[in-house]
Each structure stands twice: as C-alpha cells, then as structure tokens.
Amino acid sequence: MSLIEIKDLKVHYPIRSGFWNRITDSVRAVDGVSFNIEAGETYGLVGESGSGKSTTGKSVVGLEKVTSGSIMYKGLDITKAENRRKLDYNHDVQMIFQDSLSSLNPRKRIEDIIAEPLRNFEHLSKDDEKLRVLQLLNIVGLDADALYKYPHQFSGGQRQRIGVARAVATNPKLIIADEPVSALDLSVQAQVLNFMKKIQREFGISYLFISHDLGVVRHMCNNIAIMNRGRLVEIGTRDDIYNHPLHIYTKRLLAAIPETDVNSREAHRASRLAVEQVYQDQQSKYYDENGAAYPLVQVTPTHAVALPQTIAQQLASQEGEVQA
Numbered sequence: 001m002s003l004i005e006i007k008d009l010k011v012h013y014p015i016r017s018g019f020w021n022r023i024t025d026s027v028r029a030v031d032g033v034s035f036n037i038e039a040g041e042t043y044g045l046v047g048e049s050g051s052g053k054s055t056t057g058k059s060v061v062g063l064e065k066v067t068s069g070s071i072m073y074k075g076l077d078i079t080k081a082e083n084r085r086k087l088d089y090n091h092d093v094q095m096i097f098q099d100s101l102s103s104l105n106p107r108k109r110i111e112d113i114i115a116e117p118l119r120n121f122e123h124l125s126k127d128d129e130k131l132r133v134l135q136l137l138n139i140v141g142l143d144a145d146a147l148y149k150y151p152h153q154f155s156g157g158q159r160q161r162i163g164v165a166r167a168v169a170t171n172p173k174l175i176i177a178d179e180p181v182s183a184l185d186l187s188v189q190a191q192v193l194n195f196m197k198k199i200q201r202e203f204g205i206s207y208l209f210i211s212h213d214l215g216v217v218r219h220m221c222n223n224i225a226i227m228n229r230g231r232l233v234e235i236g237t238r239d240d241i242y243n244h245p246l247h248i249y250t251k252r253l254l255a256a257i258p259e260t261d262v263n264s265r266e267a268h269r270a271s272r273l274a275v276e277q278v279y280q281d282q283q284s285k286y287y288d289e290n291g292a293a294y295p296l297v298q299v300t301p302t303h304a305v306a307l308p309q310t311i312a313q314q315l316a317s318q319e320g321e322v323q324a
C-alpha cells in the first residue's frame, strides 16, 4: 500500500456573476488527478503557472475543500475532516508554502514560529521545546541567534530554510513542498535542496515536491507527474520523463530548462523552437476538441501518457518503449 493514494481528485471553484451573484461557471483548477506517493520517496508535481499544482498540494494537506475524489491515508479518506482528526493527520503531513514571506507570521519571532507545530501536537516542557527548536535550526544550518529575530530580518533562502525547519518539527511522514526554492538564486537553491535531502535521509520523510521547473525536479524526484490545466498529461519515473517524454507539453517543459553550457546554447535554442512549432501545429493531436487533456493510458508499467491509446503506442514505439 502506498503512503498516499490520490484518486480522481477534483477541485472546482465557482465563478459568480450577474446582478444576483449566481454561480454561472467554474474554474476547474484540479480536474480528475490520480497518483500515489510511496513512503520515503520524493514525488515531483510539475507544470506551468496556473496548472493546479498548489491546489493539489493544499488538498493533500487538507487545506482545500475538494469537489470530489478521494485521498487515502492509512485506509481512510482524508478529504473528510473527521478522518483527519481520527488519524491525527495534521501531525503527519506538513506543508512548506510557496511564498515564505507571507506564510511566516511577521509579528512572531522565529522561536515561536518553529515551535508552533510542537505546541499544537507535542506538549514539551519549555526547556525541551527550546532544545528542539535549536536542533531544528541547526539541521537547516541557521545559528542560535535566529531564535529571537523576526521573518523580515532574513534573506529569502534563510526564510525558506525556516519554513523547512517548521515543517519537519513534528517529524512528519509527508511534507508538501510547494515551489520551495523557486524564489531563490541557483547557489541558494542547491543549499536548500541539500538540506531537504539530508532531512529525508535522516528522518525517512516523503516529499510531494511541486515545481514549474523540470530542471530543479531532476535531482530530487524518483517519480514525476506533469500537470497541465488541471489534469495530468504524463506520469513516469525520472528516466521515463527525461529520456522518453511522450506528451508535447512535457517536451515543452523539458525544452524550457535553461542551458548552462555556452557552447550548446545555439543548438538548445533551435531544439526549443522546434518543440514550440510542434506544440503550435499539433495541438489537436494532443488535446481533445474542448482543449482538455485525454485520460492517461499506460505505455509501460511505470509510464503513462494522456493520449488516445493508438497514438500513445505509436509514439512509445518510436521512443523505443514497448508495452510490457
């Protein structure tokens, strides 16, 4: 059994308009998403801005009211509040938010911010609590004098590390990391990612790692789902996604990874333009008449793509993949 099993998750937001403010339509932020996260793994959820990644993440921590579908944890559906209470779910699953400045209370000192989940769930003595907060600061590479400072006194990278410390405080089973390093420059990104990996090794935590950048996810994730307009268009292992991408949207995200080698920049630019041309020309092959992604079909035991079965098989055989 997987740690978390997400099945046909839908989150639709109502759109109200007109004089009576009636519900006239809905934004299908998440529209039938299914995937599983195994214990101890880092699962990547990747897509462009607005594709529904944060909404999916917030649903998994129980912060979003879902329209339909289920999220199973220890045999219970945690989309229902009573099951979350029964399982002590908020202790086991934590979130690192996309925007570190607004997710850390500006009026609270770091000591209180990191201690908050401990105060909610583990009733430690004052001394033990302080010791624990100091340990957590140490794990993410911050000094003890951080205790008495406020969030605005830190850099973006330091604040993101404070977010990591707070998320791991209760020793959770799963952390939803929503674009944990997107706002940081490259050297600081590597630092925060290394802390996250170290913590994973030490505590056996699973991550749902959300990003718009396939370049960042590459070094973190064993399995990856590609999200596009509320749906998953491709699921696979790291090798499936990076070496045998099948959906044009995945290819487009891969082509958008910046090329750092100056010598191959021109070739990279040419291949990016070629992918963009295919994307423009072949939309009708990859999306149905309403512009929505098709249901996923399995092409190998690990690899699935949102295409009609025949086209999926054809592309997979061109890629050298065969149905097992």
Ligand SMILES: Nc1ncnc2c1ncn2[C@@H]1O[C@H](COP(=O)(O)OP(=O)(O)OP(=O)(O)O)[C@@H](O)[C@H]1O
Pocket: 013, 027, 028, 029, 047, 048, 049, 050, 051, 052, 053, 054, 055, 056, 098, 212
């Ligand atoms: N509370 C809300 N009410 C109405 N629409 C919403 C709400 N929250 C999100 N949306 C819409 O749902 C869609 C998905 O939003 P979401 O924040 O999940 O995207 P995202 O993939 O995390 O994007 P980003 O990379 O920019 O963070 C967007 O079109 C957004 O405008």
Ligand SMILES: [Mg+2]
Pocket: 053, 054, 055, 098, 178
């Ligand atoms: Mg987001």
